Amino acid sequence: MRKIFETLRGYLSRFLGGNGLTIIDVCDEEAVQDYIRDPFSNSSFCLAMQKRADATKSVKLSIFTGEGENKKEVPNHSLAILGEYVSSSISYADFIDYVLNWSIAKDKGCLIRKVNGLSWLAPDLRVYHPDNFNIHFNGTEISRIEIINPGENISDPNEIKNNFLWIKSANYYQEVAGISPNSYGTGLSNQNSMGILGSFIKKVWTWNWRLSKNSGKINGVISGGSGHLTKEDREEIRDRYAAMSSGTNNGKPLILSGDAKYQDTSKSPIEADWLNGEKTAHERICLSVGVPPELVGGGQSTYANRKEAKKELYTDTVIPWMQDLVNQLNKLFAKELKGAYFDIKISHIEALKLDKSEELKALDSIKDRLTVNEYRKAAAEITGLKIEDIKGGDVIVIGTETLENLSTPIGGSGNEKEDDI
Incomplete structure (x- = not known):
């Protein structure tokens, strides 16, 4: 990440340098880490994830038997209710929302637990927030699952294997499944790689907001010439200049006594504008979570483009993710399914229907x-x-x-x- 950070810093330095500016931690590492810790505070990420979550929740989950021409839906199966409610308090839509957002946006991912009840009823599914659990490893095997609140430790291998799913992003920094011996297990989320763009877009918004407060101008530089400006002189000039560059006095000239010199470093709003940078960062964040920018205010947002983008969202992002989740649910519920299996239904989705x-x-x-x-x-x-x-x-x-x-x-x-x- 440091290499990416330095590369982006170089690009931004050249961009800003061409406008007479100097970059000083435009994308500082602290801002990058803030973004990684809480991507949900970034509107670009939230817009894209909301669009993806809504599309994913429209994919229906059902139970089938047989294959090919013999494939048949089993609506009266005891587990069919999971396509509507995974527990008494969590709907299927909420379940998809939690798993999708936490598994993509958080390094630790999310933990799903099967809670068995009466034998003739469907088990409940419980979803744990990333901050509420730790996965402990011995080599490449899970040795213990720690639930923080309410406090609980699960170390029975059969319990872990049969009743838990750990949904996370892959960690490409580790050799085997993102696991270091005797450590917590995490994944490396997509948002880690987008952290720099996330901090960049935040800086862009801050930049443009400050420009708008200052009448779209960047301040100038006042120097003491060959003489000497005392601390009191510098403070007085700074205060007067700040007062005259905004409010009712905006536009009045600043007259300096002595041989103090003023150098105008202002640029027009067009010259100093970072809107193109903001747009690019927004589009990259959308693409990082698999959402075409056309659907969230980016790209060439024509009717034809949006129509094609909706189809692309399902075929390239939503359906592959759902099929992977379904495969894991089939493994978790192998005993209860008794030869049947979960699968998705997409025939009702308008974006995937052929043009009549x-x-x-x-x-x-x-x-x-x-x-x-x-x-x-x-x-x-x-x-x-x-x-x-x-x-x-x-x-x-x-x-x-x-x-x-x-x-x-x-x-x-x-x-x-x-x-x-």
């Missing part, structure tokens, strides 16, 4: 190769409308005539065939 008008155009292009009833059946499948077969509709119509009439010879030898027609 385009499908109808494609169907119309082969209209003269289908019978009337075949065409009506295909149109019903595309539109979802109830279109029944009609009497005498098992014929192909070309223009206003049936293929049979067109293939009937008028005079001639009478040896023509339908294929010839």
